[in-house]
Amino acid sequence: MSLTLDEARRRAAMLADVSYELALDVTSTEAFHSRATVRFDTRGGDTFLELHRAEQLQVTIDGDVVTTAYDGRRIPLDGLTPGRHEVVVDARLRYVTDGEGLHTFTDPADGERYVGAYLGLDVTQRLFACFDQLDLKSPITLTVTADPAWTVLTNALPVDGTTFAATPPIPCDQLVVVAGPYHSIRWEHRGLPMGWHCRRSLAAELDRDAAELRRVTELCFDHYATIFTEPYPFDSYDQVFVPELNWGAMENPGCVTYNESMLPRGPVTDDDRRRRAMVIAHEMSHMWFANLVSPVWWEDAWLNESFADYMGFQVAETVAGFPGTRVSFEAAHKPGAYRADRRRSTHPVAPAAADVPDVATGRTIFDEISYGKGNAVIRQLVTWLGEPDFLAGVNAHLTRHRFANATLDDLLSALDAASPRDVRAWAAVWLRQAGHDTIRVTRRDDGVPVLTRDGIRPHRFTVTAYTLDLEPAGSRLIDLAAEAVPLPDWAGLVVVPNAHGETFARIHLDQLSSGAVANGLADLADPLVRAVLWSTVPIEELLPRQLPREPSPTLVAAAVDRALACSRQVTGVFDVIAAACAPTGEPDRQLALAAGLARTTTDITLLRRWLDGDAVNPGVPLSPDLRWTVVHRLAELGDLEAPEIETERQHDGTATGELGAHTALAARPTTAAKAEAWAAMTEDAGISVRRFRALAAGLWSPSQRDLVAPYIRAYVEAAPALARRGSAFASAVGRSFPALPLSEDELTLFHEALTGEVPTVLRRRWADELDDRSPENTDRR
Incomplete structure (x- = not known):
């Protein structure tokens, strides 16, 4: 019963001046208490509040306790007279483990408990009774009853320890509550209270990175304060690494939540640091574009993102x-x-x-x-x-x-x-038309390169010329529309359009340019141009000659991922990766190659050497994630049994280790291991999203096709019911599509299922998987 556009429009036309007072009690470990006082003006008539699966529900309208026809999702408010009303909804609600609602998590490292309200589309109603739509922005005043020793964070500053100041008008799905024994680093910048927070067991990692996190936060904040004329619109700025967040991060006003993968244990690579800085800048910009100004309906959510x-x-x-x-x-x-x-x-x-x-x-x-x-x-x-x-x-x-x-x-x-x-x-x-153009380089008989466009869009981009040895020979910004653009002063030179990536269009090089790139891509000095070209020239032409010489760990990792994704078309891809994995060179580059090799090699001796030495090569230690990749592969190859996997889990001692152990156990090449994994995925009604995905990652081993084939039909039959648990679980079920080649009969099972009742999110995931696997859509680039 997802809110429709028509329902949202009618409700928005009927209501005005909405506000919430919300009281949450999270002291019980079984369920939590939610009391929402909703005030609003109305033109009169019938409307409804949303509240998901409430227990012990009591509804009071303008002081009178009423009996409503509550159906587990909606509380009818019928026959409202014009004017101001107050509705109080008191309820007992269940915690969740799928990251959609008030999520509960117990840290295996120290037994500490954490709760977090991770909201979003159709999720706010799992925390409190509300008008769950974007265009009824409202101030929210929050009171939280929790363990007095806990840190409680939300969108505003506390006014007395348990009650927080009213927010400015925000969409209700942008409320956040984070509570638990958090480790915090706090300071002020330009008079604004700021903080970084993490679970107590990750305190060492936060302390390790604190100076960088503070520096990036302040630089981004100062930049936005310069380019935006509207001042920062909230009273504080907290950033929290929270357990089991389904997104990379969430832009809650004044209190951004981050997936804990951005606070890695072990070695922190340059790519880790770049990605984290990008996400910090991304989420902070949302304080203006999404929070200060919000969409009316979800069709404009793209603009925020x-x-x-x-x-x-x-x-x-x-x-x-x-x-x-x-x-x-x-x-x-x-x-x-x-x-x-x-x-x-x-x-x-x-x-x-x-x-x-x-x-x-x-x-x-x-x-x-x-x-x-x-x-x-x-x-x-x-x-x-x-x-x-x-x-x-x-x-x-x-x-x-x-x-x-x-x-x-x-x-x-x-x-x-x-x-x-x-x-x-x-x-x-x-913006209003799907698809993209292709920019082509052709040659006149006199060797002059000519740029043309297949498509309908105007483009402005950098075009760069090189000698046949790929020495720079010139660069300029050009406009390309319906008329061809000849480049007479670059006759006989290699030409790379969109060399700095300013536009969105596929690039088709002429034979002279493509040949020079295939022979010497790694010799180009500019990594941005190399990045454009790695995605332009067919991977099978680049990989054998260029991967061993590519100096950028970022580009090595991307090329390896791309090669593995289309390995059916790229002959000898595993041998190429192995050959490029030399025991010298930059550590980040060695780790990028090792990550690809660990997923695919059959060399048990190599994997054992890495595991026993806890390093790829001397001076290049395994990260915890890479160590679990090695454990997964050894288990998949039948060289690691349950006792050794349990030893690894205990040695790790973290939530990541718990998931890694689930994956490795499911990957063992035995009938019993597959049956245990499938039973855990489908029979445990309380299984978390992350455990489900970890089990699926081990279940669908491409090298064990005969062993897992019986579960393909079982997956098709079970998935729709599993997906009805919620959108996050539906996404996890869809992402757990069998990761192995499927026969025509097996593909037909999915096509037939899609003619029936399949939840929206799962339907989209399946349709995309089937498209990606169709021969006409197979992308070798």
């Missing part, structure tokens, strides 16, 4: 001190966006409201189109308009709609007013 993703990579690269962040986007993120844009499920970056008829459908557009493609399209818009005009339009938009809701049309009006260019015409082809 595309804008923040662009800002995240841009600010980490140019402000926070992490050069190479854009390289990681071109190498590891943009290729997935091109792939998503070729699936049947592709959609315009900015879909119409009618294309998102309910909130469940809204969940499916938080995808590579909204993030990867949207980021690239925003970057193209900035390049096409110029940054001064872009920021002038953005600032006018933020000021005009502060603490309110706005649409894409509102933003386009502001950008149009700030620029002499026709922004609406640009948006019509870039």
